[in-house]
Amino acid sequence: MADLKHLAPTPTPETKPFWEGAKRHELMLPRCKSCGKHHFYPRSDCPFCWSNDLEWVKASGKGKLHTFSIPQRPIMGIPGPFIAAIVELEEGPRIATNLIGVDPDPKNLRCDMEVEVVFDDLTDTVSLPKFRPVSKSA
């Protein structure tokens, strides 16, 4: 595996609980207590109704592959080809991610296929949520 420590982001106050959750291998989402909607990326206020009465909830980790592309060459040290993806979470919001655990060949991929979260421990303090296809036997 390539060493990708240099990719570790630095959280900001409004995103810190998300990154702390990822470290525990929990996908945390902000949810508005006023309008009930989840949003992502995490903000200080609900982007739908502008309430600042938010709570953090653990997402199911299930979702669908909304769309993807497959860069062929290395990018930022990530060896190519790899699958860059947008996953639509069961709770509604979409997240940019990588799809792993499947050959990066378009033949293996279909928009809306079911995926689930897995965590990639990038450094001692940062884990990245990534997704893999839900196995058929599961």
Place this chain on the structure above:
Amino acid sequence: MTDFRNLSGKFAIVGVAESDELGTLPHKSALQLHMEAARNAIADAGLKKSDIDGVFSAGRQMSTETAEYMGLRPRYIDGTMVGGCSFLHHVQHAMAAINAGLCEVALITHGESGRSRLAMPNMSAPKDSLLWQFEVPYGIVFPFTAYGFIATRHMHEYGTTQEQLAEVAVATRAWARLNPKANQRGPLTVDDVMKSPVLAWPFHVLDCCLVTDGGGACIVTSAERAKDLKKKPVYILGTGEGMGHCWINQMPDFTAATGATISGPQAFAMSGVTRKDIDVAMFYDAFTITPILALEDLGFCKKGEGGAFIAGQRTAPGGDFPMNTNGGGLSYAHTGMYGMFIILEAVRQVRGECGERQVKDAEVALAHGLGGIFSAAATMILANAPQA
């Protein structure tokens, strides 16, 4: 308050120009490219440096830098930076400023050392930025990855094919072959595109724009002032701008540019023209999927039918929908923020200055740009008369 729609035909583009050279220019800084384009555009208009009292530009750390380099001290300055279509936004902002009496002669400039990277500002994202936190660690860094998301979803929902994407590149190249300033002028077939290496599936290398150096500039003033200038004025009948998101992970609909669905109706409503009145269209074409979405988002065909619209070389020379007649970002020039070149070509077509690639009787032109990753959008309708 002025109803902006009442300003239709009250302003004109009176000067357009590229920098002295386009292409690979390791001997010229980005600021020199701004300067050359500005100097050429002011000459095209038959104006003098001292006439300029408004300066609009994008892509520098400080928007005063371009004016400073050119030795200008304008009374109005606008540095709106929304990516490649910034210059189309600048045209609308210039109209508003002139209408308010804040300036009279607006210079809009672009200069970018996109290939040679000379004197370019550092635009890299810090590690606590939204971009680094939510996209960079996944290798979502270059536009081809993000634009690929849109092509993939469009293919999934509407059956658009890679061959249809390739048709865009082929039609655009056919126009480039008629433009002496175009960077790529060799013959191109759908098969050539399909056999070119995959850069990021679903895109082949030839689905992606060029990376070149260059500059461009245009001059906007009132229709009144435009009357006595060197070239026949090109009147601005309608403008509109909009946005859907900034970063790709927030794109509301991966098969449509939401910004275009906001900018397009404003421009058409203001202009009083219909889709059928458009004689020639310039659509931002960073990737082959981009004009397909523009055709749909601006109402030239139904959502999902853009691929079929393009197929059969309908947008190529001789087709019934002349599009990107300069050869586009795909084959003529793409400095990074391509939008200025859309304006230049739309103006030249309406003036009838396009030589071999001139669209016969082109009286009304549409120019439509995108900025970021289908993020911001601006649409403009130009004509050879103040009323359609």
